[in-house]
Amino acid sequence: MHLSPEKVTTMSFDWGSIKWFVTPSTVPGAASTLGEVIVNPGRGHARHNHPGAEEIIYVISGEAMQMVDDGEPFPIKEGDTVHIPKGAYHSTYNSTWRPLRLIVTYTPGGEEKALEGAPDFCLHAPGEVPEWTQAAR
Numbered sequence: 176m177h178l179s180p181e182k183v184t185t186m187s188f189d190w191g192s193i194k195w196f197v198t199p200s201t202v203p204g205a206a207s208t209l210g211e212v213i214v215n216p217g218r219g220h221a222r223h224n225h226p227g228a229e230e231i232i233y234v235i236s237g238e239a240m241q242m243v244d245d246g247e248p249f250p251i252k253e254g255d256t257v258h259i260p261k262g263a264y265h266s267t268y269n270s271t272w273r274p275l276r277l278i279v280t281y282t283p284g285g286e287e288k289a290l291e292g293a294p295d296f297c298l299h300a301p302g303e304v305p306e307w308t309q310a311a312r
Contacts, residue, residue, distance in 0.1 A: 180211075181302050184299060188295045189307075190215060191213045193210050193213075194210055196210055196211070197209045198287055199285050205284060206282075208279075208281040208284035211279075213275065213276055213277075216271060216272045217269065217270065219266060220266060224262055224264045227285070228282055229282050230281055232251075232278070233256050233278040237252070238251065238252045238270075238275065239267050240270060241267050242267075244265070
């Protein structure tokens with residue numbers, strides 16, 4: 176099966192966006208989840224966990240501070256990989272002016288469904304481009 180970004184829905188949040196390319200609910204027979212996550216400059220996602228799945232993060236580009244298992248945050252950058260054990264609390268914060276691009280996997284897949292319950296969740300049709308507004312300071 177071939178999947179291209181313009182054919183996949185986009186999840187957007189206050190902090191950035193996600194395109195899930197492979198999930199158990201969208202690809203027949205898939206047992207894991209794989210997607211691209213973009214964390215906007217100066218943004219991040221809140222501490223959370225995935226009780227039923229481990230997560231792997233691979234940094235395509237950018238830099239951020241990563242916390243795993245309530246430990247001290249550490250820097251991550253292009254080429255780094257982070258393993259998050261099943262149930263471990265974690266967060267990612269992009270403190271730079273450039274977007275952070277990540278490849279993320281869940282094993283087993285399905286944990287992405289929990290994101291649909293986030294208060295800032297928005298689902299965009301394939302080809303639709305999310306927009307963010309800059310807050311005045």
